[in-house]
Amino acid sequence: MTNALSIKNLSKTYKTGLTALNGVDLDIRRGEILALLGPNGAGKTTLISIVCGLVRPSTGTVTVEGNDIVQNYRQARQLIGLVPQELHTETFETVWATVSYSRGLFGKKPAPALIEQILRDLSLYDKKDTQIMALSGGMKRRVMIAKALAHEPRILFLDEPTAGVDVELRKDMWRLVKRLRDTGVTIILTTHYIEEAEEIADRVGVINKGRLLLVEDKAELMRKLGQKQLTLDLQEPLKALPGDLSNYALELTDGGQRITYHYDTQAKRTGIASLLAALSGAGITVKDLDTEQRSLEDIFVSLVVEENQ
Amino acid sequence: MxxxxxxxxxLFEMARMKRTLLQSVISPVLSTSLYFIVFGAAIGSRIETIDGIEYGAFIVPGLMMLTLLQNSISNASFGIYFPKxxxxxxxxxxxxxxxxxxxxxYVGAAATKSLILGLIILATAHLFVPIEIRHPFWMLFFLVMTAVTFSLFGFIIGIWADNFEKLQLIPLLIITPLVFLGGSFYSIEMLPEFWQKVTLANPVLYLISGFRWSFYETADVGVGVSIGMIIFFLTICLAAVWWIFRTGYRLKT
Incomplete structure (x- = not known):
């Protein structure tokens, strides 16, 4: 099966000398939702801009459903819809005119019924004759999505779709993304909200300083996230752990005041109950306890910090 | 394709023009009417005929060219500059x-609009002075070629400009003087010999001369030269536009 998108050794160095992308390889499967996570300036937008034809790559190739984005740019671009990060809208046009224009630009014959459906899905239909400048920021964002969907793309790029968007619209957006995925559209979104990636992505890629650090199934990532840490603050400091607790992988820290225990929430038995029983059996009194989960955020931060060092 | x-x-560009109908149609019509009142009726009545043509009628092709050039450039440059x-x-x-x-x-829409304007000016002029068109085919040829060429030129300016000032600069500082000095309001024979020679370096002269020939069969330069020149300008503009898209100049990084 061909991938929806295949990126090979993609690099971009701007005239200013800034290397925005550095040897990125990435295959995106048909029908998946891929979230690209990364801090500002990581190269997310450059990556999208190259695929969509706004920026020329310095090296590397990109194929969309097997079509090279340079040689077969017509076929490649017809398959792609782009919602850029910035709100770029035709100030004086009506919603209907600008969305219909987008469809024509991509070579598709007018389809009023389809445009109507898209506008209804995005709660824009009652604004169809409104000039765009009279719309709120959130509504303009919806218009941009409608424009990107007007030519029925098979691959949709959403560059920071929920940056500066209120909670309601964000939820709407997530619903829309999932609905599109259900119709077989491949979706690539960039975000720096980790919860967004957690909420909707099938796979997550982490990008920093132009390098793709990791691409993994979200489920796999979540399994890694399943690792939890239990911290026990003790009433009396211990000099050493009693021998009968050696079965548990325990660490004694803070001058014997604190015991930490790692466990897997997905495992059949976490071992917490028996550990607590063993502790009390050994006459150790626990003052307080705390559990911590490693979040996607921690993984992300540690990856990015590592890279920056 | x-x-x-x-x-x-x-259609999108034409719709944009429809929205600005008032400023884009009324203002050229008004300014042309003013030219006719001032140059045609007031001053023209004291000027003898040029090549047997009444002065008011003589300036019609030049005025049409003035509107055509200015509007082709401003429509096309604004059309592509605005999305940028x-x-x-x-x-x-x-x-x-x-x-x-x-x-x-873009160029098709800009040229269409200036063509329409040119014809409106012609109709307006008809109200003031008697006009005859001896060579309608060539009249349309010059009209269309000029509209297309200068819309292309405007398109290039729109791509090149990175602020509104630059967008206004060339039409204001170059095109308007060239049209005024290109024989819109006079035959270059009326100039001293030295200035006649200088005027030959003005590309707009060839357009106006050829265009006027299509009306009255009177020209400052041979009509063949005019046709050659307009094709030459068109070729230069096409080459420039081709280069812009090949290199992504000011469009892609």
């Missing part, structure tokens, strides 16, 4: 369209 895209761009300015150019660059299709859409 993505005809749907050409059609979309063309507000950022919607991203859509054009990410669409499955070739440079040819983009140019056909």
């Amino acid at each position: 993505n005809f749907e895209a050409v059609k979309s761009i063309y 300015f507000i950022g919607t150019i991203y859509e054009l660059l990410s669409a499955p369209v070739s440079f040819l299709e983009i140019v056909l859409g």
Whole structure:
């Protein structure tokens, strides 16, 4: 099966000398939702801009459903819809005119019924004759999505779709993304909200300083996230752990005041109950306890910090 | 060929023009009427005929050219500059369209509008002075070629300009003087010999001369030279536009 998108050794160095992308390889499967996570300036937008034809790559190739984005740019671009990060809208046009224009630009014959459906899905239909400048920021964002969907793309790029968007619209957006995925559209979104990636992505890629650090199934990532840490603050400091607790992988820290225990929430038995029983059996009194989960955020931060060092 | 895209761009641009109908039609018509009142009726009545043509009628082709040049450039330059300015150019660059299709859409719309304006000016002029058109085919040829060429030129300016000042600069500082000094209001025979020679370096002279010939069969330079020149200008503009899209000049990084 061909991938929806295949990126090979993609690099971009701007005239200013800034290397925005550095040897990125990435295959995106048909029908998946891929979230690209990364801090500002990581190269997310450059990556999208190259695929969509706004920026020329310095090296590397990109194929969309097997079509090279340079040689077969017509076929490649017809398959792609782009919602850029910035709100770029035709100030004086009506919603209907600008969305219909987008469809024509991509070579598709007018389809009023389809445009109507898209506008209804995005709660824009009652604004169809409104000039765009009279719309709120959130509504303009919806218009941009409608424009990107007007030519029925098979691959949709959403560059920071929920940056500066209120909670309601964000939820709407997530619903829309999932609905599109259900119709077989491949979706690539960039975000720096980790919860967004957690909420909707099938796979997550982490990008920093132009390098793709990791691409993994979200489920796999979540399994890694399943690792939890239990911290026990003790009433009396211990000099050493009693021998009968050696079965548990325990660490004694803070001058014997604190015991930490790692466990897997997905495992059949976490071992917490028996550990607590063993502790009390050994006459150790626990003052307080705390559990911590490693979040996607921690993984992300540690990856990015590592890279920056 | 993505005809749907050409059609979309063309209609989108024409719709934009419709919205600004008042300023884009009324103002050239008003200024042309003023020219006729001032130069045609007031001053013209004291000027003897040129090559047997009443002065008011003599200046009609020049005035049409003035409007045609100014409007072709401003329509086309603004048409492509505005998406750059507000950022919607991203859509054009990410669409499955070739440079040819983009140019056909934008330049086609800009040229159409200035053609319409040119014909409106002609109709307005008809109210003031008697006009005859001896060579309607060549009249239309010059009209269309000039509209297309200078719309292309405007398109190039729109791509080159990165602020509104630059957008106004060339029409204001170059085109208007060239039209006024290119024989819109006089025959170059009326100039001293030295200035006649200098005027021959003005490209607009050839357009006005050829255009006037199509009306009255009177010209400052041979009509063949005029036809050759307009084709030459068109070729230069096409080459420049081709280069812009090949290199992504001011469009792609």
